Amino acid sequence: MFxxxxxxxxxxxxxxxxxxxxxxxxxxxxxCLGCMAAHGETLEQACAVHGVDADALAAELNDYFGNK
Structure with a gap:
């Protein structure tokens, strides 16, 4: 997955x-990964709410999926 x-x-x-x-x-x-918002919320939207850098989190997740 990318x-x-x-x-x-x-x-x-x-x-x-x-x-x-x-x-x-x-x-x-x-x-709150199980909350209803997670079902329709983009990574960028969730990051904005939580004060997280969306590009950095996407990169970390891609590293994880790339190493599976």
Whole structure:
């Protein structure tokens, strides 16, 4: 999977059956991965709410998915 700022949070989670990406989100302070907003919220929107750099988080997630 390739993650961009426009990728929906739920899509990222659905494409990772082992849920190994969850600790990456939790480390940034995103503890609401199961909330309804995650189903329609883009990575960029979630990052804006949580004060996280969307480009940096996308890069970290792509490193994770690239090494799977």
């Amino acid at each position: 993650v961009t700022k426009d990728t929906i949070i739920a899509e990222i989670l659905q494409n990772d059956p082992t849920q190994g990406c969850v600790p990456i989100f939790l480390a940034t302070g995103m503890h």
